[in-house]
Amino acid sequence: MNGRRKRRLGSLGERPRVIQAVTASGTTRLMRGQLRYLRQAGFEVVLVASPGPGIDGVAAEQGVAKIPVAMAREIAPLQDLRSLWRLWRVVRRLHPSIVNFGTAKAGLLMGIVSWATRVPCRVYTVHGLRLETTRGMKRWVLIRTERIACRCAQRVICVSESLRRRVLELGLAKKGQTVVLGAGSFNGVEADRFAPTPERLIAGEKLRRELGIPSEAPVIGFVGRLTRDKGIPELVEAFSKLRRRFRDLRLLLLGRFEDGDPVPEATRRFLLSDPGVVNAGYVSNASPYYQVMDVLALPTYREGFPTVALEASAAGRPVVAARATGAVDAVVDGLTGLLVPVGDVEALTEALWKLLADPELARKMGRAGEERVRRQFPRERIWQELAALYWDLLRGGARLPSRGLQAEPTATVTGEGIGKRLKRLLDVCGAIVGLAMAGPVLVWATATIRLRMGPPVLFRQERAGRNSRVFTLLKLRTMSGKRDEEGRLRPNVKRITPIGRLLRRFSLDELPQLWNVLKGEMSLVGPRPLPPAYLPAYTERERLRHAMRPGLTGWAQVNGRGDLKFSRRFALDCWYVENWSVWLDLRILLLTIPCLLRPGESAVYQELTRVDDRGLGELRTHAQAKGG
Numbered sequence: 271m272n273g274r275r276k277r278r279l280g281s282l283g284e285r286p287r288v289i290q291a292v293t294a295s296g297t298t299r300l301m302r303g304q305l306r307y308l309r310q311a312g313f314e315v316v317l318v319a320s321p322g323p324g325i326d327g328v329a330a331e332q333g334v335a336k337i338p339v340a341m342a343r344e345i346a347p348l349q350d351l352r353s354l355w356r357l358w359r360v361v362r363r364l365h366p367s368i369v370n371f372g373t374a375k376a377g378l379l380m381g382i383v384s385w386a387t388r389v390p391c392r393v394y395t396v397h398g399l400r401l402e403t404t405r406g407m408k409r410w411v412l413i414r415t416e417r418i419a420c421r422c423a424q425r426v427i428c429v430s431e432s433l434r435r436r437v438l439e440l441g442l443a444k445k446g447q448t449v450v451l452g453a454g455s456f457n458g459v460e461a462d463r464f465a466p467t468p469e470r471l472i473a474g475e476k477l478r479r480e481l482g483i484p485s486e487a488p489v490i491g492f493v494g495r496l497t498r499d500k501g502i503p504e505l506v507e508a509f510s511k512l513r514r515r516f517r518d519l520r521l522l523l524l525g526r527f528e529d530g531d532p533v534p535e536a537t538r539r540f541l542l543s544d545p546g547v548v549n550a551g552y553v554s555n556a557s558p559y560y561q562v563m564d565v566l567a568l569p570t571y572r573e574g575f576p577t578v579a580l581e582a583s584a585a586g587r588p589v590v591a592a593r594a595t596g597a598v599d600a601v602v603d604g605l606t607g608l609l610v611p612v613g614d615v616e617a618l619t620e621a622l623w624k625l626l627a628d629p630e631l632a633r634k635m636g637r638a639g640e641e642r643v644r645r646q647f648p649r650e651r652i653w654q655e656l657a658a659l660y661w662d663l664l665r666g667g668a669r670l671p672s673r674g675l676q677a678e679p680t681a682t683v684t685g686e687g688i689g690k691r692l693k694r695l696l697d698v699c700g701a702i703v704g705l706a707m708a709g710p711v712l713v714w715a716t717a718t719i720r721l722r723m724g725p726p727v728l729f730r731q732e733r734a735g736r737n738s739r740v741f742t743l744l745k746l747r748t749m750s751g752k753r754d755e756e757g758r759l760r761p762n763v764k765r766i767t768p769i770g771r772l773l774r775r776f777s778l779d780e781l782p783q784l785w786n787v788l789k790g791e792m793s794l795v796g797p798r799p800l801p802p803a804y805l806p807a808y809t810e811r812e813r814l815r816h817a818m819r820p821g822l823t824g825w826a827q828v829n830g831r832g833d834l835k836f837s838r839r840f841a842l843d844c845w846y847v848e849n850w851s852v853w854l855d856l857r858i859l860l861l862t863i864p865c866l867l868r869p870g871e872s873a874v875y876q877e878l879t880r881v882d883d884r885g886l887g888e889l890r891t892h893a894q895a896k897g898g
Contacts, residue, residue: 285314286367286664291380293341293373295322304457306332307653341375344530357383368660373397378415381422391663394423396437398574403499416442430454430575430599451655454599455575458649464557464584474561481548487518488626491563493556493578497531501569501592506537508619516626522548522563524556560585565625565632569618573597580647583639588632590621606639650802654738692852700794701787708781715746715778718769723750728782733799736819740802741791744782748773777866783822795855796821797843815843828861
């Protein structure tokens with residue numbers, strides 16, 4: 271490694287420096303919690319964006335450094351050259367180990383600068399493709415600028431799978447270069463911030479009165495920039511048609527007009543003068559406004575991943591969206607909302623009418639959307655995978671010196687090499703034999719669950735595996751889907767079925783995890799995997815438990831896991847990682863047998879099947895006591 275690269279990777283003591291760059295100051299608000307997590311994960315974070323209250327507030331809130339650099343969103347050659355020079359000076363002064371540049375203009379300028387200055391690790395985050403709705407020379411220019419940004423990066427993060435497919439179709443990046451973090455989105459969603467709690471519902475009613483909206487008036491909501499690309503002309507036309515069916519209908523708008531992509535003048539005049547349109551303008555916290563809406567409309571022409579759709583779902587509101595790039599990932603058609611063809615006013619009108627005319631259907635879709643957001647889009651999952659991507663780049667592409675890995679949430683495993691290969695061979699052979707022997711039991715359990723509880727037979731949950739990478743853990747389903755009067759799932763203890771209790775008593779519900787072992791996501795022996803939401807509460811030492819694949823059983827399990835506090839469990843897990851050997855694995859497997867034969871004392875596989883307030887609270891208390 272040359273001296274220049276060593277100096278960059280070793281800057282700021284032992285913490286690699288990361289520059290997170292976006293064009294607009296307002297975009298930084300989408301990074302809520304992410305920058306703080308990266309700082310806690312061992313990185314020195316510097317935020318770069320255009321000057322404004324967004325960058326000031328986010329930097330102060332998350333405890334990171336900021337460097338304002340003015341960047342124009344539109345094509346502006348002279349200003350772009352000034353911005354390029356300022357970014358060059360920033361990078362030359364900071365010598366970062368990683369630069370993550372996102373949004374079109376910052377992507378192009380910071381991509382060129384980071385490539386030219388030989389930043390070791392370069393990541394381009396594609397938030398969306400403006401070129402999708404442009405024509406002629408402007409489209410030609412945008413295609414080539416996006417291609418330059420992608421080629422300046424080693425990894426291209428696409429915020430949705432449909433956006434990733436579009437990037438590949440246009441030849442902007444190579445397939446092996448692109449990645450989608452988690453289930454998609456830029457930063458996930460803090461579901462509790464939008465949940466329709468009784469207090470929030472009351473606040474919504476109060477806000478409705480303040481906005482002058484009658485209590486019985488149906489409300490269509492829109493959150494975002496008031497531009498042509500967002501489908502505002504189509505929304506206005508659909509609203510006008512629906513008012514013939516709903517006399518008191520209101521259109522609630524949260525956002526500002528923009529000159530870069532203006533709506534037609536007639537549309538603008540209508541939105542500013544019609545008494546049925548409520549203009550709330552830009553609001554920093556949209557949470558209470560979702561409770562005023564009956565349905566969120568998103569007739570967009572293009573997206574990366576519309577966060578507002580996830581926020582509305584988290585608030586228990588159905589979404590009607592156009593079948594555009596990015597939007598198709600945010601809405602499950604017929605389950606959490608309805609998708610309509612892009613630009614089709616009639617289809618948009620009918621979809622909105624369907625939900626406004628059937629409040630029960632709207633509530634059902636809202637509940638399904640809320641559950642999906644909690645299950646698939648927790649913010650912690652995006653943060654963990656982003657941090658893991660950074661560490662992978664530093665290890666592989668930049669060869670970070672060993673002294674710089676002290677803050678990394680992994681560890682060197684004793685006995686690597688031949689022993690590591692033997693462990694994997696033992697896993698594969700054990701999983702194959704285990705699946706063959708458990709075949710009759712799995713057939714019986716599958717048939718019984720399907721007959722008595724109905725589909726699905728398998729329960730899937732996201733867990734954190736080796737190097738904190740998230741994978742889908744499999745279990746046989748043991749609980750029903752019973753809900754209370756408000757449509758919320760009942761507590762676990764009230765939903766477990768007699769067949770589920772039997773399966774849990776003898777740990778038979780864990781048998782499908784042999785497939786996780788066969789796929790290489792788990793091992794027969796290792797620390798038990800916990801949900802990703804627990805990761806931020808770990809102390810520095812406890813991150814060692816993610817240096818190895820999680821296991822079906824482990825050292826903590828055969829030493830009384832069900833009776834141990836988190837501190838003791840994690841201490842045993844860390845001891846296992848530091849003292850691992852093939853012989854220790856064989857010993858643990860032998861000790862597991864008597865644990866399974868006396869399930870009444872301390873079932874080896876009794877673990878948390880979800881993150882509840884009690885479990886996470888206990889872990890956070892433990893982390894604070896340890897100074898984590």
